[in-house]
Amino acid sequence: MRFGMLAAALLGLAGMQAQAQGAAAQGQAQLKTDDDKTIYALGLSIGRSVKVFDLSPAEIEILKKGLTDSLTNAKPAVELETYGPKFQALAKARGEKVGQxxxxxxxxxxxxxxxxxxxxxxxxxxxxxxxxxxxxxxxxxxxxxxxxxxxxxxxxxxxxxxxxxxxxxxxxxxxxxxxxxxxxxxxxxxxxxxxxxxxxxxxxxxxxxxxxxxxxxxxxxxxxxxxxxxxxxxxxx
Missing domain, CATH: 3.10.50.40 (Chitinase A; domain 3)
Known part of the structure; x- marks a missing residue:
């Protein structure tokens, strides 16, 4: 998944707001239906697509906040138009570090x-x-x-x-x-x-x-x- 597509995917998940809030209320994902499992697989796919960033536990929490804010239509802490173009540079730097x-x-x-x-x-x-x-x-x-x-x-x-x-x-x-x-x-x-x-x-x-x-x-x-x-x-x- 390219980083522009990733951004679109993260923002486009707003339609799943109800499912995300329900899972959060339960404290853990409940994979009971086919839709549940498909949504979980979507999470796996997004996770794999950002592995190149080699995120620390603290950074994973920041990523979760960005995803949650998008899903709940909360006011963004930063402007995507400003920081979205920096995805590629960060991926390059992190990828080189991990690879070395x-x-x-x-x-x-x-x-x-x-x-x-x-x-x-x-x-x-x-x-x-x-x-x-x-x-x-x-x-x-x-x-x-x-x-x-x-x-x-x-x-x-x-x-x-x-x-x-x-x-x-x-x-x-x-x-x-x-x-x-x-x-x-x-x-x-x-x-x-x-x-x-x-x-x-x-x-x-x-x-x-x-x-x-x-x-x-x-x-x-x-x-x-x-x-x-x-x-x-x-x-x-």
Missing amino acids: KYLEEAAKEKGAVKLPSGMIYKELKAGTGASPKATDTVKVNYRGTLTSGVEFDSSYKRNEPAEFPLNGVIPCWTEGVQKMKVGGKAQLVCPAKLAYGEQGSPPTIPPNSTLVFEVELLGIGGQGADVPRAQPAQPKK
């Missing part, structure tokens, strides 16, 4: 190697075959998550390995997969600059996101030609 901390911790893990580009490579299972070149087509299974652990893509869930030119995907993959051997599995922790940068890949990948991939190299070139060709879900733009 995650990269530093990932680099400390046993077996992890920090490459000159800034990506963290960790072999999970040694392969025995050849290593691909950047110009090769590779066949892989993979799973991609945000640093929060939210999964945004998985060939395993589709039950269909992906096959694509290695120089046609994000730089982190181009570099990291070349270090693998067929039959091997590795974790690639990708700084935002080697993934989707300031643009992100809405709605699943926020701007300035550090990404974590588990990649299993199944084949190179003509190996595994029986597997349907498919572009990776997050190709380089």
Whole structure:
């Protein structure tokens, strides 16, 4: 969800005022009906969309106040027209901070190697075959998550390995997969600059996101030609 859309969603929730006030009176959410569960899922969606801000407990309370004031038509404490345009800058600053901390911790893990580009490579299972070149087509299974652990893509869930030119995907993959051997599995922790940068890949990948991939190299070139060709879900733009 883009930040302009997020603002619209928060303001547009005024129609749910009665439900929100009723839940507050009960002290906790009561998920009895399908509508209750859908509204709760809406809360989950909004929560995921603001994870990039890495809010502290005190800041979460401030966010709750803004949401409550919108739902109850209370007088806003600040003007949305003034502070709404600052969403992107705050998201960028917070995202960079969270990403850098995650990269530093990932680099400390046993077996992890920090490459000159800034990506963290960790072999999970040694392969025995050849290593691909950047110009090769590779066949892989993979799973991609945000640093929060939210999964945004998985060939395993589709039950269909992906096959694509290695120089046609994000730089982190181009570099990291070349270090693998067929039959091997590795974790690639990708700084935002080697993934989707300031643009992100809405709605699943926020701007300035550090990404974590588990990649299993199944084949190179003509190996595994029986597997349907498919572009990776997050190709380089």
